Amino acid sequence: MAILNIINVNDDKENGTLRKKSRPVEQINARILQLLDDMKDTLRAANGIGLAAPQVGVLRRVVVVDNGEKILELINPEIVKTEGEQTGFEACLSVPGKYGTVKRPMRVTVKALDRNGNEFTVTGEELTARAFCHEIDHLNGVLYTDLASEVLDQSEVEEDK
Ligand code: ZN
Numbered sequence: 001m002a003i004l005n006i007i008n009v010n011d012d013k014e015n016g017t018l019r020k021k022s023r024p025v026e027q028i029n030a031r032i033l034q035l036l037d038d039m040k041d042t043l044r045a046a047n048g049i050g051l052a053a054p055q056v057g058v059l060r061r062v063v064v065v066d067n068g069e070k071i072l073e074l075i076n077p078e079i080v081k082t083e084g085e086q087t088g089f090e091a092c093l094s095v096p097g098k099y100g101t102v103k104r105p106m107r108v109t110v111k112a113l114d115r116n117g118n119e120f121t122v123t124g125e126e127l128t129a130r131a132f133c134h135e136i137d138h139l140n141g142v143l144y145t146d147l148a149s150e151v152l153d154q155s156e157v158e159e160d161k
Helices: 030-046 126-139 154-160
Strands: 050-052 062-066 071-083 086-090 098-104 107-113 119-125 151-153
Touching: 030 050, 030 062, 030 071, 050 126, 062 126, 071 119, 071 126, 086 126, 098 126, 107 126, 119 126, 151 154
Parallel strands: none
Antiparallel strands: 050 062, 062 071, 071 107, 086 098, 098 151, 107 119
16 A cells, blocks of 8 residues: 655646646556555545545546545546536645635536446535546646635634634
8 A cells, every 4th residue: 555645736836737637547557556546545544535646646537536435436537417506615635724615516427437447427416526526627637726716724714613
């Protein structure tokens, strides 16, 4: 197992890794399988809900999302259906100590490849739907702070409770 370094937006230069568009995975080889395993270890260690490959410096379309039951591995994920709307707090392992309010669909269906190269679809609601959108945005160089109506320090959010 390996815990990867998560790029902090403050250390990422302008137009750096977090802002680049990731390329599709063409061949699911040993490197991609290792990346999936390491990303899952890293997500668990960080107590996160989702992680995208560019956050660990790999510009490939790979994300992992914890849907509360297990950590889903999504290779070349695409959103194929959205329903409803939700507005709520969002945070990012690459933007530590911050939260923002972002409007997202309530229900999101994603099509992706699994580690065996088989296509599957998975639907998530609420937090999982939010995570699918957030992680796939990372593959396109988009951060939630681009979409948030406001971005707050964690300490400010805690004061509001
Ligand atoms: Zn993020």
